[in-house]
Amino acid sequence: MSEALIPYGRHVIDADDLAAVTEVLRGDWLTTGPAVARFEEGFAQYVGAPHAVAVSNGTAALHLAMLAIGIKPGDEVIVPALTFAASANSVRYAGGTVVFADVRDDTLTVDPAHVASLITARTKAIVAVDYAGLPADLAPLLDLCNTHGLILVEDACHAPGAEYHERRVGSIAHLSVFSFHPVKHMTTGEGGMVTSANAELAGRVRLLRNHGISSDHRQRELAGTWSYDMLELGFNYRLPDLLCALGLSQLKKLPTWLARRRALAARYRAELDAVPGIRVPIEPDDRRHAWHLYPVRVVADDVAAARQAMYSALRADGIGVNVHYLPVYLHSYYQGLGYARGLCPVAEAAYDGLLSLPMWHGMTDEQFDKVIDAVRKHAPSPRTAGAA
Ligand SMILES: Cc1ncc(COP(=O)(O)O)c(C=O)c1O
Missing domain, CATH: 3.40.640.10 (Type I PLP-dependent aspartate aminotransferase-like (Major domain))
Known part of the structure; x- marks a missing residue:
């Protein structure tokens, strides 16, 4: 790192x-x-x-x-x-x-x-x-x-x-x-x-x-x-x-750390929900999220290319984004066992657009603001966005 x-x-x-x-x-x-x-x-x-x-x-x-x-x-x-x-x-x-x-x-x-x-x-x-x-x-x-x-x-x-x-x-x-x-x-x-x-x-x-x-x-x-x-x-x-x-x-600090993660997730939603070119994750009413990751989804005509561009631009700006996950059966070991591409189309399509933004309890407000600025700057433009 x-x-x-x-x-x-x-x-x-x-x-x-x-x-x-x-x-x-x-x-x-x-x-x-x-x-x-x-x-x-x-x-x-x-x-x-x-x-x-x-x-x-x-x-x-x-x-x-x-x-x-x-x-x-x-x-x-x-x-x-x-x-x-x-x-x-x-x-x-x-x-x-x-x-x-x-x-x-x-x-x-x-x-x-x-x-x-x-x-x-x-x-x-x-x-x-x-x-x-x-x-x-x-x-x-x-x-x-x-x-x-x-x-x-x-x-x-x-x-x-x-x-x-x-x-x-x-x-x-x-x-x-x-x-x-x-x-x-x-x-x-x-x-x-x-x-x-x-x-x-x-x-x-x-x-x-x-x-x-x-x-x-x-x-x-x-x-x-x-x-x-x-x-x-x-x-x-x-x-x-x-x-x-x-x-x-x-473990004694987990409740406080969870509260910090939930506050960061709420701020991400407030800041990024209206940004075209990305979709923020949802929290259904019957569940409380623990926010290990904050995976947004890139929305663009060519999702995989737009995600790659956004990943590279954010990394160049010092934001350590990551991708979770390639569907497991697309790894070589499982391909070798005979699992075919197309088995789980929703997971495959989701993978193309996924990008995990920084999310951890020690992240400072200053770091968070830097992430928001960079995401706004590098999200796919409205011209290419919109074709989910
Ligand atoms: C969903 C999931 N299951 C299992 C594991 C395995 O945990 P560990 O790294 O402690 O072996 C991980 C770890 O990253 C995980 O994310």
């Missing part, structure tokens, strides 16, 4: 974060000590879920979610096309088949009607992605799960603190998954969390993050025993005490 570039997202580390980590460094437990349970309890309480299991990153969280629900070769899992690759890759890790669903043009979250049309006798689960921080339309997806005996896994990596029908995400789907990567709302450097109301599913995630062993080292120390049993083939996906202490410290 260049010094001058205003990034599309970044972490904030305060003195209390440094103090929290230093305290752990001076103690006896660098990994799998008391800070893990404290972070898990704090996060579970925040999202309103009975169980939370900390893991080494969001991808590991997705992987363990797929294993916990028993995905295996021959099983199909429906995943939206417009997401980070890990949402789909986790299905592949477990040997399952990814069935890509299109998104709705207005929200860019998965289209429940398309999901319904993709369900077969082999479908085992649906992954809902809270794209950019907007909760997916979870109610119709849960209805489909109830009707067909499926599991809903919510990839809420963009959305801690977001709400759907006045409930926080993390407390709604069968399993929900979060990431604490530095561009997210709160960070542990690398880190992730799985939340659930289902004790059995959460217990399986807990077992699998520690090699499939039924107890951890600290539990055995406390119980005065060396013996343990490995019940199944698990992984080392633990999140160390050091990072859990950082996570707990960051």
